[in-house]
Amino acid sequence: MGRSRPGLLTEKGVTLDAGALIAVERGSRQLASLLGRARIRGTAAAVPAAVVAQVWRDGRRQSRLAQFLGSRHCEVVPLDAAAARIAGHLCAISGTSDVVDASVVVVARQRGHRVVTSDPDDLRRLDPRLELVIV
Numbered sequence: 001m002g003r004s005r006p007g008l009l010t011e012k013g014v015t016l017d018a019g020a021l022i023a024v025e026r027g028s029r030q031l032a033s034l035l036g037r038a039r040i041r042g043t044a045a046a047v048p049a050a051v052v053a054q055v056w057r058d059g060r061r062q063s064r065l066a067q068f069l070g071s072r073h074c075e076v077v078p079l080d081a082a083a084a085r086i087a088g089h090l091c092a093i094s095g096t097s098d099v100v101d102a103s104v105v106v107v108a109r110q111r112g113h114r115v116v117t118s119d120p121d122d123l124r125r126l127d128p129r130l131e132l133v134i135v
Helices: 018-025 029-041 049-055 063-069 081-094 099-111 120-126
Strands: 014-016 045-048 074-077 114-117 132-134
Touching: 014 018, 014 029, 014 099, 018 029, 018 049, 018 063, 018 114, 045 049, 045 099, 049 074, 049 099, 063 074, 081 099, 081 120, 099 114, 099 120, 114 120, 120 132
Parallel strands: 014 045, 014 114, 045 074, 114 132
Antiparallel strands: none
16 A cells, blocks of 8 residues: 555545645645646545544635635535444544544545545554555
């Protein structure tokens, strides 16, 4: 798993975690390129709503992030009751407590996505088979 080949990054679509959203906010060229390829393929990036809550502070200072989250190329995915139960169960079986990371895994699994992250270790604890793109 680990890093994927650049040409394959967007074939399945991508789900972004908090580190990836911070990279969007900071203007990461690597992430902009990845998201650009996703747009060309017609796939939206998925972002769990809990991840938005983890990163969002002040829209006046986070204009890049606000623009991305409001674009048609980004789907902010709510955490419904069923997904919340799955995330909680993932935390229980992996011995972790980060429900935000667990929600990233749930969204990625539901959509068959790779996960764009800057912190692969916690996600691997939740799902060692998850395909990760490290930024």
